[in-house]
Amino acid sequence: MTTGYDTKLGLYIAGEWLDGTGRDTRDVLNPATGAGQAALPLANAADLDRALEATQRGFIAWRATSPEKRAAILTRTAQLLRERGDHIARIATLEQGKIQAEAKGEVAFAAALLDFHAAEAQRIYGRVLPRPSGTRSMVLHQPVGPVAAFCAWNFPIMNVVRKIAPALAAGCSIIIKPSEETAGSAVEVLRCFQDAGLPGDVAQCVFGVPDMVSRQLLASPITRKLSFTGSVPVGKALMKLAADTMMRTTMELGGHGPVLVFDDCDLEKTLDTLVAHKFRNAGQVCVAPTRFQVQDGIYDRFAAGFAERTRSLKVGDGMDSASQMGPMANARRPDAIAELVGDATSHGAKLLAGGDYGGAGGFFFQPTVLSDVPLSARAMNEEPFGPVALLSRFETDEDAIVEANRLPFGLAAYCFTENGRRQNMLGDAIEAGMIAINNVRLSYPDSPFGGVKDSGHGSEDGPEGVAAHLITKAVHIS
Structure with missing residues (x-):
């Protein structure tokens, strides 16, 4: 071929x-x-x-x-x-x-x-x-x-x-x-x-x-x-x-998709789902999960599992059947992501995976995980539109909702919890045009796609x- x-x-x-x-x-x-x-x-x-x-x-x-x-x-x-x-x-x-x-x-x-x-x-x-x-x-x-x-x-x-x-x-x-x-x-x-x-x-x-x-x-x-x-x-x-x-x-x-991960979720399944979805199209997706707000009780395990899965991803030419993530779309994007990562680490974020360009030739950037990212970091306020996951902690449902609604963006949001009462509450409380609960698919031909x-x-x-x-x-x- x-x-x-x-x-x-x-x-x-x-x-x-x-x-x-x-x-x-x-x-x-x-x-x-x-x-x-x-x-x-x-x-x-x-x-x-x-x-x-x-x-x-x-x-x-x-x-x-x-x-x-x-x-x-x-x-x-x-x-x-x-x-x-x-x-x-x-x-x-x-x-x-x-x-x-x-x-x-x-x-x-x-x-x-x-x-x-x-x-x-x-x-x-x-x-x-x-x-x-x-x-x-x-x-x-x-x-x-x-x-x-x-x-x-x-x-x-x-x-x-x-x-x-x-x-x-x-x-x-x-x-x-x-x-x-x-x-x-x-x-x-x-x-x-x-x-x-x-x-x-x-x-x-x-x-x-x-x-x-x-x-x-x-x-x-x-x-x-x-x-x-x-x-x-x-x-x-x-x-x-x-x-x-x-x-x-x-x-x-644009969007800046919050991901609310509660300590009653199916952790391994949630990690498998989110890592694959985060780095789809090298993170260049308007509805990409971006700010991962994880409840204290599982935060350390979530961060370790997310980073481990991320480091195992094979990055390469999209025409190579072994590649799991391709390059970014243009020369502007890797530099923009590098600036955001550098800013986040300078504000105290911890680099758990990636964080650098993907080698000589092409517009590659490694899939990147940052933990304990403070709100002062640019990436927590500007849409990254790239392969970078931002992890932070929360204690209560109210804390998670406040952070999910903090930014002026309101396109997509994701929630992972087995509590049915909480699922209904989150569907009402989060300010987004589309919300996925215990899954990551938001786009269907018969379903409206848009934000607030x-x-x-x-x-x-x-x-x-x-x-x-x-x-x-x-x-x-x-």
């Missing part, structure tokens, strides 16, 4: 693939080696104007397309994703770094999202209100209009599908700007939509200088909804741009994700 980066990069506008002729380009790198693999064309202002014109035409046609036909195209796209899964997963690993098992799992989840939204396209209901004879009042849900969607690089297959699928199910057209660092994955997903029969004006895919692209797309009166996945500062800047035209927004921003506070607003996935692309209209007829 070839391990080459065998995809042709381009912009997809009005049903046409555009190459780098007459456009600026940037290299897509392999994070395992740091080497360039391909040149990505970047959209200019004229390209973006053309994409806006196409998406306006696409919206007019697509909103009039039957739900059954929308569903058929989404279903066929899912089939193509599965058929091309090995190829697409290979591209994702070569440009983002994650191990092949994770990349293939991402393809599978993206296909499941498409299947769910295919069915949901046929379940957009309104209602008729009771009125006196001769009057009829109806509530209709209609597509909001063309969508501008911006994706993060950490899940380069799933993030693209997560944006496109609900928009198409609702009857919207879309312009998507995936990360330039992981362009090949997005290109391969768009080819699946194209080959499934999606009209070329309905979905556009552009790459470019992020500030220029976002300003031009969001300033246009054509764009009626913004959907963004990324950092809190960038999300807030985009919301300010979106406010000028009062467009709808769905914002899936600085972690954003609105939901993706589930019926709520489609609803976010609909307006509500009341019609009264006499």
Whole structure:
């Protein structure tokens, strides 16, 4: 099987693939080696104007397309994703770094999202209100209009599908700007939509200088909804741009996932679960467990077991089947993690595992465990977004909840306890959009995905994700 980066990069506008002729380009790198693999064309202002014109035409046609036909195209796209899964997963690993098992799992989840939204396209209901004879009042849900969607690089297959699928199910057209660092994955997903029969004006895919692209797309009166996945500062800047035209927004921003581990948990099972989940995708996951708050009675055993399991992880090229964690996605991330680790240890945190770069070549950083991390450490207040676990102690339930809710983030939280009364209490008390108790899975096609506070607003996935692309209209007829 070839391990080459065998995809042709381009912009997809009005049903046409555009190459780098007459456009600026940037290299897509392999994070395992740091080497360039391909040149990505970047959209200019004229390209973006053309994409806006196409998406306006696409919206007019697509909103009039039957739900059954929308569903058929989404279903066929899912089939193509599965058929091309090995190829697409290979591209994702070569440009983002994650191990092949994770990349293939991402393809599978993206296909499941498409299947769910295919069915949901046929379940957009309104209602008729009771009125006196001769009057009829109806509530209709209609597509909001063309969508501008911006994706993060950490899940380069799933993030693209997560944006496109609900928009198409609702009857919207879309312009998507995936990360330039992981362009090949997005290109391969768009080819699946194209080959499934999606009209070329309905979905556009552009790459470019992020500030220029976002300003031009969001300033246009054509764009009626913004959907963004990324950092809190960038999300807030985009919301300010979106406010000028009062467009709808769905914002899936950063997190700093608290993990509450109580002394009545199944300790060995909890450790096995958490270590594997913490270092998934080298910790570059918005819902990653990050602040491990462990009750005093088991803290020392938890810290020792966590560190032991972490030290046994094999780090290497994601294309190597023996690797359990790949490199970080770009050259910026290892340096950022090294700074946070150094700051934490300077404030008194104890280094139990890792703590250094992963050797020559590529963007590697060792899976790292820090214990007794004080609140004054930067890592306890800023999203690390990398392979570092922060351990601290607590005594009472109240102490744990206060710390879980201390930060302005509110995306994901995890709790491990066998006490049913405590489980219900934690589900109510913790300020997060998603909470997992005695497990770590938060993402399902039929379940809403999103956060509160600085972690954003609105939901993706589930019926709520489609609803976010609909307006509500009341019609009264006499």
